[in-house]
Amino acid sequence: MFDTVLVANRGEIAVRIMRTLRRMGLRTVAVHSDVEADALHVQAADHAVSIGPGPVRESYLRGDRIIEAALTSNAQAIHPGYGLLSENAEFARAVEKAGLTFIGPSAESIDMMGSKIAARELMRAAGVPIVPGTTEEISDLERAHQVADAIGYPIAVKASGGGGGKGFRVALSRGELEKAFTGARGEGERFFGNPAVYLERYMQNPRHVEVQILADTNGNVIHLFERDCSVQRRHQKLVEESPAPAISAVLRTRIGDIAIEAAKAVRYASAGTVEGLLVGDEFYFLEMNTRIQVEHCVTEMVTGIDLVEEQVRIAAGDMLRHTQDDLTQSGHSIECRINAEDASRNFAPAPGTITSYSEPSGDHIRVDSGVGEGSTVHQFYDPLMAKVVVWGETREIATERMLSALAEYDITGVRTLIPFHRKLLASPQWHAGETCSDILADRNWLRELRDQ
Secondary structure (H helix, E strand, O other), X not given: OOOEEEEOOOHHHHHHHHHHHHHOOXXXXXXXXXXXXXXXXXXXXXXXXXXXXXXXXXXXXXXXXXXXXXXXXXXXXXXXXXXXXXXXXXXXXXXXXXXOEEOOOXXXXXXXXXXXXXXXXXXXXXXXXXXXXXXXXXXXXHHHHHHHHHHOOOEEEEEEEEEOOEEEEEEOOHHHHHHHHHHHHHHHHHHHOOOOEEEEEOOOOOEEEEEEEEEOOOOOEEEEEEEEEEEEEOOEXXXXXXXXXXXXXXXXXXXHXXXXXXXXXXXXXXXXXXXXXXXXXXXXXXXXXXXXXOOHHHHHHHHOOOHHHHHHHHHOOOOOOOOHHHOOOOOEEEEEEEEOEEHHHOOEEOOEEOOEEEOOOOOOEEEEEOOOOXXXXXXXXXXXXXXXEEEEOOHXXXXXXXXXXXXXXXXXXXXXXXXXXXXXXXXXHHHOOOOOHHHHOOHHHHHOOOOO
């Protein structure tokens, strides 16, 4: 086991990882940009190293500086968290080349899942069901029209290296394909350095269901059941829950088995997530996230397993401590993302300085936060400040507990999504277990939040 781990991230996930590392008796090292020298994740660490100016490309995406910080601070391992360099195979290789351990899957596994085109072909060959569409790059508009006509509209045009809602465009008809095609290619090039796109049948209002897996280096793979992440806007998640509403025991077992087969197909070893679309009782592979997820907390709440600790132990060479038969889901968990955004203005970013801050507390309430009073939410970074996670014996009890927690949560100085979450979780759509896509697309419903 390591004695010192550098966390190559910032904000709430860095603080959350350090919490587990500290409980395990390990020394922690933080990295930070010049504008975050006094950030909460820096205060939470035993040691901190500055790695550059505010913009992420000059600091948190500088893998060379992060590795140097690990070496000079005597760390033996690097935990990448999520986002940033967490799914960068070249960074994982550089970490290993420097004689350090990357707390995540192998660079080879990241490579195989990093290209969505290659991942679709790999999953298809492994017998994992994929959304109908192409498994090769579509490089020109004429070919795109041919393929789209064969698949049928509506069509999703997706960047091969895309994620987080970027590089994703929809054409509802043939006349909209050119705009969607050029838009997805442009975003793929701009955000991921890769203009390659592929086409899929666009599933209208599916459930977005994902399965948490753990795998060790000895080939043992287990799943920790599913999460439902259907409440999204612009393909970015807002609320997550586990278990997913209206999933039978038979379907739960089937999608768990699919996730295990997907992990085995890439010789996976670490924590990871197999994401899919659920249409009726049909589950289609969407992508595999080769990292810890933002929403991993709801799985921890219903299983009692610390996923970050399991990641660390796997990276240290330990075998899985659980078998599939050991695992059970208990109760229901919900997570709300507390972003610095103004939902009444179509979720516009709302950077600023927090003037007062008070978190909810109580039984079965968890807050993973990267901010406090006086913290600045910078325009350089993701607007996610914190996550509120609750547990209840049933979905109804968990919803009531979340509404109480949100009512207690006080943040001033910046606009947040707290009013949005309170309105959403009180809606008939949420209580019916729907995806809530209709109200998320309703600008008048969102504008009602203006004075809240």
